[in-house]
Amino acid sequence: MHNFKELKIWQKSRQFVKDIYVLTRQFPKDELFVLTSQMRRAAISIPSNIAEGSGRGTDKDF
16 A cells, blocks of 8 residues: 555645635535535545555556
């Protein structure tokens, strides 16, 4: 298993998620379940996919 937490891209993606959450808090309430939700889920998927890939068995999969 690779240590994905040491990767700069994972660290930056975590900051990106925080930035998206701060940004989307300013969106109108009628966008809460449409655009806001979609942007947050898309942002969260980046570090999640990196973490999932680190658990793969080979360097190629990682």
